[in-house]
Amino acid sequence: MWVYLFDGTFIGLLTAVFERYDRKQHPVRIAPQQRYAPGLMDEPVAVVSDDTKARRVWQGLGKRLNTDWMSRLYAAFLGEQPEGFQHLFDLACYIINHGGDVIANYGNPHVLYVAQLHRKVHREKHRMEAFVRFQQLADGIFFALVEPDFNVLPLISRHFKNRYADQRWTIYDRRRDYGIHYDGSGVSEVTIDFIQHTGKHRGVLPADLLAEQEVLYQTLWQGYFKNATIPSRKNTTLHIRHVPRRYWKHLTEKAFLPLAL
Amino acid sequence: MEITEKLNILADAAKYDVSCASSGGTRKNTKGGLGNSHISGICHSYTEDGRCVSLLKILLTNHCIYDCAFCVSRRSNDIKRAAFKVQEVVDLTINFYRRNYIEGLFLSSGIFKDADYTMERLLRIVKKLRTEERFNGYIHLKTIPGASEALIREAGLYADRMSINLEMPTEQGLRLLAPEKSHAPVKHSLQLVSQSIAQFKEERKLLRHVPRFVPAGQSTQMVVGATPETDMDIMHTAHHYYKTYNLKRVYYAGYIPISYDSRLPAMGTQPPLLRENRLYQTDWLMRFYGFEVHELLNPLHPHLDVEIDPKLSWALRHMEQFPVDINTADYRLILRVPGIGVGSAKKIVQARKFGSLRFDQLKQIGVAVNRARHFIRCADSPFSIGDPTANVIRAQILASTTSKYIEKSVLQLSLF
Numbered sequence: 001m002w003v004y005l006f007d008g009t010f011i012g013l014l015t016a017v018f019e020r021y022d023r024k025q026h027p028v029r030i031a032p033q034q035r036y037a038p039g040l041m042d043e044p045v046a047v048v049s050d051d052t053k054a055r056r057v058w059q060g061l062g063k064r065l066n067t068d069w070m071s072r073l074y075a076a077f078l079g080e081q082p083e084g085f086q087h088l089f090d091l092a093c094y095i096i097n098h099g100g101d102v103i104a105n106y107g108n109p110h111v112l113y114v115a116q117l118h119r120k121v122h123r124e125k126h127r128m129e130a131f132v133r134f135q136q137l138a139d140g141i142f143f144a145l146v147e148p149d150f151n152v153l154p155l156i157s158r159h160f161k162n163r164y165a166d167q168r169w170t171i172y173d174r175r176r177d178y179g180i181h182y183d184g185s186g187v188s189e190v191t192i193d194f195i196q197h198t199g200k201h202r203g204v205l206p207a208d209l210l211a212e213q214e215v216l217y218q219t220l221w222q223g224y225f226k227n228a229t230i231p232s233r234k235n236t237t238l239h240i241r242h243v244p245r246r247y248w249k250h251l252t253e254k255a256f257l258p259l260a261l
Numbered sequence: 262m263e264i265t266e267k268l269n270i271l272a273d274a275a276k277y278d279v280s281c282a283s284s285g286g287t288r289k290n291t292k293g294g295l296g297n298s299h300i301s302g303i304c305h306s307y308t309e310d311g312r313c314v315s316l317l318k319i320l321l322t323n324h325c326i327y328d329c330a331f332c333v334s335r336r337s338n339d340i341k342r343a344a345f346k347v348q349e350v351v352d353l354t355i356n357f358y359r360r361n362y363i364e365g366l367f368l369s370s371g372i373f374k375d376a377d378y379t380m381e382r383l384l385r386i387v388k389k390l391r392t393e394e395r396f397n398g399y400i401h402l403k404t405i406p407g408a409s410e411a412l413i414r415e416a417g418l419y420a421d422r423m424s425i426n427l428e429m430p431t432e433q434g435l436r437l438l439a440p441e442k443s444h445a446p447v448k449h450s451l452q453l454v455s456q457s458i459a460q461f462k463e464e465r466k467l468l469r470h471v472p473r474f475v476p477a478g479q480s481t482q483m484v485v486g487a488t489p490e491t492d493m494d495i496m497h498t499a500h501h502y503y504k505t506y507n508l509k510r511v512y513y514a515g516y517i518p519i520s521y522d523s524r525l526p527a528m529g530t531q532p533p534l535l536r537e538n539r540l541y542q543t544d545w546l547m548r549f550y551g552f553e554v555h556e557l558l559n560p561l562h563p564h565l566d567v568e569i570d571p572k573l574s575w576a577l578r579h580m581e582q583f584p585v586d587i588n589t590a591d592y593r594l595i596l597r598v599p600g601i602g603v604g605s606a607k608k609i610v611q612a613r614k615f616g617s618l619r620f621d622q623l624k625q626i627g628v629a630v631n632r633a634r635h636f637i638r639c640a641d642s643p644f645s646i647g648d649p650t651a652n653v654i655r656a657q658i659l660a661s662t663t664s665k666y667i668e669k670s671v672l673q674l675s676l677f
Contacts, residue, residue, distance in 0.1 A: 106612040134360045227272040229308040238311030
């Protein structure tokens with residue numbers, strides 16, 4: 001079987017779709033180069049990412065699908081699932097062969113998989129819009145650490161840019177080791193050398209880096225959170241379903257007091 | 262008094278208001294301003310009782326001239342009292358918002374002095390947030406019943422949502438527990454806001470610069486289980502208010518015992534959580550599933566079935582309408598099948614254009630097959646002779662589901 005090895009980027013994936021039609025090869029398996037383990041019957045083909053080819057495929061899909069679905073495809077890609085890449089590849093071919101209407105065919109495994117993966121990524125995006133907790137630093141910047149399940153920073157940057165247009169902020173993805181920073185006019189990608197700047201305690205910033213009133217507002221927020229609970233309705237199962245434990249370490253209301261000391 | 266203590270007292274007193282919705286607003290950020298609101302709202306956290314924390318929900322004060330038996334802030338209750346200054350509420354809101362803790366402010370208050378005096382202070386806060394701080398986040402403001410028309414109409418220009426609580430589903434219930442109050446001023450104020458909303462909307466169609474008035478609409482809340490009303494009383498009241506005042510939401514708050522008053526359920530009684538849940542399910546069936554309230558609750562069936570959900574309960578009473586053929590039936594009929602929600606129903610209607618659907622596909626789509634299978638036919642349904650009766654189906658479904666609310670006799674052997 002043909003195995004297309006791409007570089008793991010969205011451009012690479014779209015280029016692979018282009019190559020499949022250019023070379024008229026079928027069926028094709030697709031794998032990110034870094035994670036590829038050669039199989040006995042494989043015939044590997046290296047795909048070189050190419051902007052022009054990728055754009056042609058993207059525009060081709062754009063003619064067949066509405067913008068909703070186009071952004072779903074991209075979101076599903078950010079899900080970073082190995083089988084997801086294959087489904088996206090197959091779905092793109094399915095659309096190119098049969099036209100955009102088939103996207104409504106939830107009986108098709110690729111449509112369903114991509115729709116469901118998009119839902120997971122979308123949920124994570126929504127969670128990040130909710131669970132980001134900024135701490136104000138002494139220099140005025142609002143800083144937040146996150147560790148999302150999927151690579152959702154590209155999806156949330158517009159939301160934060162619109163909402164906090166008059167403050168400088170940084171949201172940093174610790175797992176993928178990059179962040180987005182807004183300087184008052186535009187959003188850009190940044191990487192930070194962490195060990196140098198942060199303390200050891202649960203990703204919380206050391207007190208001397210924080211703005212003067214930061215600890216006060218964290219304390220107020222924790223007090224508020226505690227008092228908003230009605231003890232006789234306590235429902236831990238539901239609480240954890242809504243706020244899974246893996247997010248707790250970056251949530252101010254769930255951190256231990258005193259913070260940052 | 263320190264700000265920390267004030268916040269703790271006034272958040273504690275506000276928590277019995279269940280509404281936390283931050284949805285329905287479409288306010289965009291203005292140039293140089295702070296914040297916007299999301300059409301679907303965002304829950305930033307969840308309390309340990311599993312309720313959403315979306316807004317900074319506080320009372321301006323818990324001093325109150327009224328003595329309503331069901332309320333913690335009643336004047337005869339011996340509790341610590343506090344009141345915020347205008348600037349304190351503004352600072353809390355802005356600083357919490359900037360840290361992405363909240364979507365906005367939910368501001369309510371006990372009544373000090375009189376309705377106008379209280380409403381005037383609430384108005385000052387929201388006005389300051391919008392005009393001086395250029396805050397574009399969500400604001401939910403309590404209308405104080407009986408406040409003057411001018412104050413309410415001005416407040417509506419700054420708030421996204423306004424609400425007044427009915428407290429008790431019926432006038433008799435309210436008179437029993439809060440003899441100083443009646444539903445009449447509530448209705449009057451709801452009517453005033455609802456008329457103004459309609460009027461501003463009309464004017465906006467003609468002139469773009471007409472400001473928005475309470476763009477996310479009005480809501481109300483009823484306490485359930487403090488007085489002996491039936492589910493039918495409650496839902497018919499809800500239906501009436503939805504229709505008459507064009508409400509966006511009615512909330513149902515299971516009564517939480519907070520008083521030794523003999524008119525009320527005793528302290529330590531469990532709040533009626535399951536009943537509350539069934540009422541919300543009924544509310545959803547009315548608003549999104551095309552059910553009429555009298556189909557679900559009528560003099561023959563004044564109470565909702567606690568063991569099974571109201572849709573299933575309706576279906577079991579109307580077996581003559583089933584089975585529904587998934588591959589041919591109208592969308593509205595598919596919506597009425599237990600175990601199929603709005604999302605699944607829409608997917609089914611789209612997907613069946615590409616070929617007949619089978620059980621495994623329905624399961625993939627997200628249908629709760631263990632309930633739905635008794636009520637549908639699809640491509641690979643087995644041919645069956647004689648339909649099982651409603652009672653048999655009910656027993657089968659109950660046997661295959663678990664609920665934390667319903668104690669089952671333990672039949673399973675323990676290993677140790």
